[in-house]
Amino acid sequence: xxxxxxxxxxxxxxxxxxxxxxxxxxxxxxxxxxxxxxxxxxxxxxxxxxxxxxxxxxxxxxxxxxxxxxxxxxxxxxxxxxxxxxxxxxxxxxxxxxxxxxxxxxxxxxxxxxxxxxxxxxxxxxxxxxxxxxxxxx
Amino acid sequence: xxxxxxxxxxxxxxxxxxxxxxxxxxxxxxxxxxxxxxxxxxxxxxxxxxxxxxxxxxxxxxxxxxxxxxxxxxxxxxxxxxxxxxxxxxxxxxxxxxxxxxxxxxxxxxxxxxxxxxxxxxxxxxxxxxxxxxxxxx
Amino acid sequence: xxxxxxxxxxxxxxxxxxxxxxxxxxxxxxxxxxxxxxxxxxxxxxxxxxxxxxxxxxxxxxxxxxxxxxxxxxxxxxxxxxxxxxxxxxxxxxxxxxxxxxxxxxxxxxxxxxxxxxxxxxxxxxxxxxxxxxxxxx
Numbered sequence: 001x002x003x004x005x006x007x008x009x010x011x012x013x014x015x016x017x018x019x020x021x022x023x024x025x026x027x028x029x030x031x032x033x034x035x036x037x038x039x040x041x042x043x044x045x046x047x048x049x050x051x052x053x054x055x056x057x058x059x060x061x062x063x064x065x066x067x068x069x070x071x072x073x074x075x076x077x078x079x080x081x082x083x084x085x086x087x088x089x090x091x092x093x094x095x096x097x098x099x100x101x102x103x104x105x106x107x108x109x110x111x112x113x114x115x116x117x118x119x120x121x122x123x124x125x126x127x128x129x130x131x132x133x134x135x136x137x138x
Numbered sequence: 139x140x141x142x143x144x145x146x147x148x149x150x151x152x153x154x155x156x157x158x159x160x161x162x163x164x165x166x167x168x169x170x171x172x173x174x175x176x177x178x179x180x181x182x183x184x185x186x187x188x189x190x191x192x193x194x195x196x197x198x199x200x201x202x203x204x205x206x207x208x209x210x211x212x213x214x215x216x217x218x219x220x221x222x223x224x225x226x227x228x229x230x231x232x233x234x235x236x237x238x239x240x241x242x243x244x245x246x247x248x249x250x251x252x253x254x255x256x257x258x259x260x261x262x263x264x265x266x267x268x269x270x271x272x273x274x275x276x
Numbered sequence: 277x278x279x280x281x282x283x284x285x286x287x288x289x290x291x292x293x294x295x296x297x298x299x300x301x302x303x304x305x306x307x308x309x310x311x312x313x314x315x316x317x318x319x320x321x322x323x324x325x326x327x328x329x330x331x332x333x334x335x336x337x338x339x340x341x342x343x344x345x346x347x348x349x350x351x352x353x354x355x356x357x358x359x360x361x362x363x364x365x366x367x368x369x370x371x372x373x374x375x376x377x378x379x380x381x382x383x384x385x386x387x388x389x390x391x392x393x394x395x396x397x398x399x400x401x402x403x404x405x406x407x408x409x410x411x412x413x414x
Contacts, residue, residue, distance in 0.1 A: 001139040001277040043388030058217035062225040079334035087338040112181030196355035200363040250319030
């Protein structure tokens with residue numbers, strides 16, 4: 001049994017979902033662990049992680065529109081030091097996920113057919129985001 | 139330290155919460171790992187995973203009604219290839235969970251008194267669902 | 277590779293977010309595992325876990341106010357054996373998290389600059405809460 005850490009950096013272009021499935025799988029390929037789990041951990045509080053339907057972009061647009069309505073920027077927040085998307089970003093992060101753990105068999109993540117791994121950016125402005133990838137196994 | 143993977147298959151009868159606590163514990167019993175963690179991972183994007191109160195069915199009905207109102211089928215979604223419950227299923231999945239990791243001590247999951255593990259089906263129609271169970275420990 | 281379990285007990289004073297980052301890190305320090313992951317698991321269904329912005333208390337007040345509006349106590353719930361905050365507590369728990377897994381490098385959790393770990397109490401009355409901490413690594 002071993003533990004291998006690695007990281008993914010990505011530049012987002014503002015609000016939206018950014019697929020990182022291939023990048024995570026590439027990190028697993030690198031460390032040659034065939035059997036175990038991978039934990040994906042987002043090191044931020046204004047973006048988040050989610051599994052999502054990976055085929056239809058319309059499904060992701062519906063998800064993004066839903067969050068615009070559920071946690072509207074127009075609402076009256078106390079914390080707005082960094083603009084009207086400040087508290088909304090944190091709340092949308094809390095409503096989604098920060099870490100996910102996915103099983104690995106024969107070196108491959110055991111995702112379902114339609115499952116992709118996405119970083120969910122909640123900020124209007126482009127950001128540089130860091131995702132930690134930890135593989136445990138043999 | 140070892141890693142053992144196993145799977146649970148269940149047939150849902152449409153929307154609702156389906157307890158799988160005993161099935162997960164049975165997989166742990168099978169692999170004879172006394173001390174470690176179990177990761178439960180749902181391989182779908184139109185159903186999800188949640189811990190929930192396991193005693194009062196009324197609490198789960200309230201949960202299910204809440205999600206019907208929070209993510210209504212009547213809303214105007216772009217992605218409806220598979221019907222009015224298509225985008226709502228993905229959004230409800232994102233708002234809940236896909237993976238959970240639970241500690242194991244003396245061969246038993248360390249759930250609180252009222253905690254049960256549930257698959258949360260978001261589709262109207264019955265579905266066959268696959269849940270991955272990965273035990274890491276000694 | 278080893279597995280070490282430990283627990284944190286805290287007394288909440290009613291609804292709100294309670295930071296436990298230092299307590300979790302202290303458990304990791306105790307077990308002298310430098311390289312691995314820590315899983316934090318809340319053993320309750322009426323409080324939950326979340327990563328959150330750890331610097332601005334206003335951001336947390338906005339989060340708490342948002343949940344009061346999103347899952348209002350005034351709503352008409354079937355399950356109210358323990359008062360108007362009974363079903364709302366379970367629903368707020370489902371919408372947030374029960375377990376999180378955080379990477380450990382050189383004995384330290386790899387949290388981002390602004391990430392803190394919080395117990396999110398959903399009950400009006402003070403409660404004694406148990407959080408399980410499991411460190412896996414070497």
